Amino acid sequence: MNKSLKLIALAVIVALSYAVYRLGWPVIEAKIDRRNAQAGLTPNQLDANGPLPGDVSLYAKELECQQKIPTPGYYSSLNGAEISDSERSGLFPCATFTGLLDGPNQVYAWRSADDYPGVSYINNRKPGELYIVGGEYPTLEDPNMVGPFVAKANATTGKQLWRTYLDNLNASGRWIGNANLNILEDGNIVFAWSNQIVLIDGDTGLILKHNTLPGGEAPAEDVNFKHLTIAPDGTLILKDQTRPIGCTLQGTMAIIKCSAEGMKQPNSVLVAVDPKNLQVLDWLQLPEPAPSPHIIAPYHDKIAIYMGMISTxxxxxWDPVTRKLSADKNWMVQPLAEGQNAITAPTMVGDWVAVQTNGLFSEKKASSVVVIHQDDASNVHTIFPFGELKKGELSFAPPKAGADPENNMIYSADMGMRKVAGIKIDPATGDLKVAFVVDDISTTFQPLIGQKDKRVLLLTNMKLNVEREPIKMALFTENYKEQLTWRDAATGKILAESDFFEPLSINGLTPPGFGGRIYFTSAVGKGFYVLQVRPKPAS
Known part of the structure; x- marks a missing residue:
């Protein structure tokens, strides 16, 4: 081949190579970008490969179902209250499990588009609307987090629509602990934190009203009105947590950490507030600290407020006619066994009020579930679902007991003993019997979704990064990962389980969304996860 032909051939090769580069590089570059975007994603996220709208065909059906259930005071939505309703039941009969009850399932996950530092609580109003509380959970990286804030976001993507900041502890000097989220009947949001309360426009985030709440004998800097529930007549009933005197830590865990050091909590107060103008209608000084929330339930023709204090x-x-709060001196029970520590929030199960013990750490006595009859406070039944503590073991059962009154079930979680139990109650006698016990470490509530005959139990499950690390140390240092499991509520059998993510926010929830979705909040990670279960596809 002569020289000129060689040059022509070389030119053709160069031209072809350039053409291949021009045509192929965008494809290669796209693959590189995609791999970079997928770096660090869990298998559940890779399987979803994008935002999860859930099953949109269920939206209208779920909303219609929910609107048939009376929720006086609250917006009629799938999850318009912090935990379901004024009884904080944790029961969501109109939420849907979109997996199989008798076959293999696949979990899909996607993380919110925007970050919500210190996120703890998520509620929905209409399908597509999501409300978020954050900024009140200190982390090791940000112990003096700015907040709390309330935000509105797209329910599928987590893209923020607006965010309203309500405080900055670095400037105000207040103690900021967890603060729950409730949507009023008119769609606005009432929100309390420290000794403050505001009314927020649910459409715009504008603060409409503000007031200061009485802390009673507790110093203002040690008060946190986390516990807000709405009575059937619309009146707001609030109770405060109190931080031990001399404690300077932030977050709700300050109660646990400083109490363990022997610091004394001041007593709590119970307050009634007008939902329209936030005027304080009445308040009572309580005889003890009450670190766990109260519940509201009808009792004959009265509005009853049940609560667990440290020992009582x-x-x-609440009387809506006289607008007065009063104590029922004939219904006060001290259910703690020797060595137990603190009562958690009550749970209604038919005519019985159930409480969980060891809301604070105990190294002396295992946790128990105690049921008390509404009509007779001397009619009390107790069960120790996990047996007795062995030497070196720890009991810590911070969440309220879950319950399914339709199926006569109570659920108990003791993260210190690393177990969760399903307990059967005889509605006539109050007798208690363990239905199942599963190995599961969880600090949070046990929501129930679905209709009576297809009830599904949601449990988080922690996995320690250092297997033999003491559970208390792992909790305080956030040295663990956490997943969500879907279980048969009657047997505890696992139906589906997610990947392990960053830890769920302490005191955070895993609430249902429309279309079979569940939200998983993580103050340690970025934003929150949207999860959904579907039948496992064929290989």
Whole structure:
């Protein structure tokens, strides 16, 4: 081949190579970008490969179902209250499990488009609307987090629509602990934190009203009105947590950490507030600290308020005619066994009020579930679902007991003993019997979704990064990962389980969304996860 032909051939090769580069590089570059975007994603996220709208064919059906259930005071939505309703039941009969009850399932996950530092609570109003509380959970990286804030986001993508900041502890000097989220009947949001309360426009985030709440004998800097529930007449019933005197830590865990050091909590107060103008209508000084939330339930023709204080389970009444709070002196029970520590929030199961013990750490006595009859405070039944503590073991059962009154079930989680139990109650006698016990470490509530005969139990499950690390140390240092499991509520059998993500926010929830979705909040990670179960596809 002569020289000129060689040059022509070389030119053709160069031209072809350039053409291949021009045509192929965008494809290669796209693959590189895609791999970079997928770096660090869990298998559940890779399987979803994008935002999860859930099953959109269920939206209208779920909303219609929910609107048939009376929720006086609250917006009629799948999850318009912090935990379901004024009883904080944790029961969501109109939420859907979109997997199989008798076959293999696949979990899909996607992380919110925007970050919500310190996210704890998520509620929905209409399908597509999501409300988020954050900024009140200190992390090791940000111990003096700015907040709390309330935000509105797209329910599928987590893209923020607006965010309203309500405080900055670095400037105000207040103690900021967890603060729950409730949507009023008119669609606006009432929100309390420290000794403050505001009314927020649910459409715009504009603060409409503000007031200061009475802390009673507790110093203002040690008060946190996390516990807000709405009575059937619309009146707001609030109770405060109190931080031990001399404690300077932030977050709700300050109660646990400083109490363990022997610091003393001041007593709590119970307050009634007008939902329209936030005027304080009445308040009572309580005889003990009450670190766990109260619930509201009808009792004959009265509005009853049940609460667990440090050592006493008690009942109070709200009278909407006289606008007065009062104590029921005939219904005060001290259910703690020797060595147990603190009562958690009550749970209604038919005519019985159930409380969980060891809301604070105990190294002396295992946790128990105690049921008390509404009509007779001397009619008390107790069960120790996990047996007795062995030497070196720890009991810590911070969440309220879950319950399914339709199926006569109670659920108990003790993260210190690393177990969760399903307990059967005889509605006539109050007798208790363990239905199942599963190995599962969880600090949070046990929501139930679905209709009576297809009830599904949601449990988080922690996995320690250092297997033999003491559970208390792992909790305080956030040195663990956490997943969500879907279980048969009658047997505890696992139906589906997610990947392990960053830890769920302490005191955070895993609430249902429309279309079979579940939200998983993580103050340690970025934003929150949207999860959904579907039948496992064929290989």
């Amino acid at each position: 389970a008690a009942r109070y009444f």
